[in-house]
Amino acid sequence: MRHLILGSGPAGIAAAKAARKMEKDAEVVIVTEEFAAPYLRPNLPDVISGEKDPSALPDPQGKDLAAAGIEVKSGKRARRVDAGRNRILFSDGSEETYNFLCVATGGKPILPLGLTGSFGAFLSLNSLSDALRIKARALRSDVSVVYGPGYLGLEAARALRKLGQQVIWVNPGLPRFGNPISGELEAKATEKLRNNGVTIKEGTDIADVLDLDGQTYIVYTTGGEEIRCQMIVVATERLPAVHFLEGSGVKVGSGILVDEYLLTNVSNVFAAGDCAEVFDINRRESRINFGWRSAMKQGQLAGENMAGGGKLYIRNTEDYFGLLYGSPLLERSL
Ligand SMILES: Cc1cc2nc3c(=O)[nH]c(=O)nc-3n(C[C@H](O)[C@H](O)[C@H](O)COP(=O)(O)OP(=O)(O)OC[C@H]3O[C@@H](n4cnc5c(N)ncnc54)[C@H](O)[C@@H]3O)c2cc1C
Incomplete structure (x- = not known):
């Protein structure tokens, strides 16, 4: 029996550990595009x-995986899932097979x-390498x-202001994907930023960016403003990473559609965490339950179910982003 888990975030690790616990003799393998050992993504701003x-x-969840008999294969990005032949093809030309x-x-x-034509002019915030790049760049930036x-x-x-940067936050206030925090909490946290010297441009978008010399940029907003800066950090919400499932037969809506057992429409393919659109049996609707703890809970359940656990996912609001990993949002220092 070979259980393959794609992704080394909290959902992937929890799934691997749960599958291992349920089936002592199975081969359990995590394959991930990341080169870094599993890390706490919520602490990147810190x-x-x-x-x-x-x-x-x-x-801490990712410690001692090898000792538990879980193999981690790093630096491999899934390019295509061939569900008919139970295999994944990776961008390095390799492939991995699975039973589940x-x-x-x-x-x-x-x-x-507005940034799609300006590769190189901005830095995204999503991974550990991103955070290190942003920090290094901040050392030679003022704005x-x-x-x-x-x-x-x-x-x-918050993080860049804490580092002493002059920060201009362009907040387009677009309709949210997933609506992770309540409007009231967000308003209070925004006010706190403003009081601590962050300039906030609300309801405006980035229309274009001009790279003056590889070090200084002009950001043009849709509101007609020009902002001169040395760094642009893209910290948008995250869309489920599911493009490699195209053509696989696994159904995808906003995220990977799974039932209350975290099973997709393909009988040996499960999904968990921020990429999964989970069926909520109480509300009779599918939704993505973003967040670290939610991902851990779903991962554990999916891992158990890969090994025949037959466990039901019941969503409760505490699993959702409202209960943040780490300190409460308003208590985070500035
Ligand atoms: C800066 C930041 C701060 C955050 N702060 C908080 C917080 O305070 N509280 C909170 O609850 N949540 C927070 N989150 C959200 C939280 O990190 C996510 O909800 C959580 O990590 C989701 O876990 P996951 O396992 O589903 O996915 P992820 O943690 O995103 O892990 C997915 C893994 O899959 C890998 N992967 C993706 N595509 C492929 C592919 N094609 N092939 C191979 N591997 C692939 C990725 O590299 C990654 O290792 C934050 C997120 C960010 C970016």
């Missing part, structure tokens, strides 16, 4: 701000239209533009 050293970031698959690929930032609605924009602006 790495930027200097409140946490990268050495404090390893995910759990897709736990999380999400990727949504790039604003940073943060782009993004919602929670991640807020956290990026």
